Amino acid sequence: LKILKKQIWSHRDYTIVLLRIDNLSFINDHYGIDRTDKLFRIFVHLLDEFFKLHDIKDAVIGKYHGGDFIVWLPLERKRSLELLEEFVSTYKEINHTAMEFKYALEEKDETEKIEILITHLYDTLSQQHNPRAMIKQK
Numbered sequence: 001l002k003i004l005k006k007q008i009w010s011h012r013d014y015t016i017v018l019l020r021i022d023n024l025s026f027i028n029d030h031y032g033i034d035r036t037d038k039l040f041r042i043f044v045h046l047l048d049e050f051f052k053l054h055d056i057k058d059a060v061i062g063k064y065h066g067g068d069f070i071v072w073l074p075l076e077r078k079r080s081l082e083l084l085e086e087f088v089s090t091y092k093e094i095n096h097t098a099m100e101f102k103y104a105l106e107e108k109d110e111t112e113k114i115e116i117l118i119t120h121l122y123d124t125l126s127q128q129h130n131p132r133a134m135i136k137q138k
Contacts, residue, residue, distance in 0.1 A: 003060050004114050007072050015080035016106050016114075017071040018121035019047075023100040024067030031097065042095050047071070050087050070118065077107045102128055 007014065021027070021043070028036050044061055051059040051073070060072035073080045088101040104124035106117055 001062075001114055004062070004070065004072050007058075007060055007074075013074065013076055014107070015073045015075055015077050016117045016121065017073065017080060017084065018064075018104045018118065018125055019069045019071055019084070020102045020125065021067035021069075021099060022102045023098065027097060035095075035097075039095055039097055043091075043099075044069070046091060046094065047087065050090075051083070054083060056083075064118070070121075077105055080105055104128070 004016075024036070027039065031039075040063065044063075047061055047069075048059065051057075056073060056075070058074060060070075062070050064070045073083075075083075084103050084105070088099075088103070092099055102125055104121045106120055106124070
């Protein structure tokens, strides 16, 4: 959160993403905690490499809670959404494990408080009824 706060104050344009591994409980139940932890490390590495392949060298990726990850991207919402859609459609399986993702995005907000942005992302994600991304509208 300290790194995210610094990025928020130092950048004019950005998007915050809540990216959830939606089938985490299934993975834990069927494969165990050790394999799940290994999967998290592989997932973060793949996501980071994916962003670097798309010339995003300064993305911030952090595990927030359970299978929820907060991602900061120095991009506007539309481009961030395009990249996330490409990532989740490309990585439907990681380390021989089926992956299901949900995500919500929010562009820079006038509050600039990370806690409020994350709360908005969780509210948006909880309103999803399908795996498509929901985008907080202003």
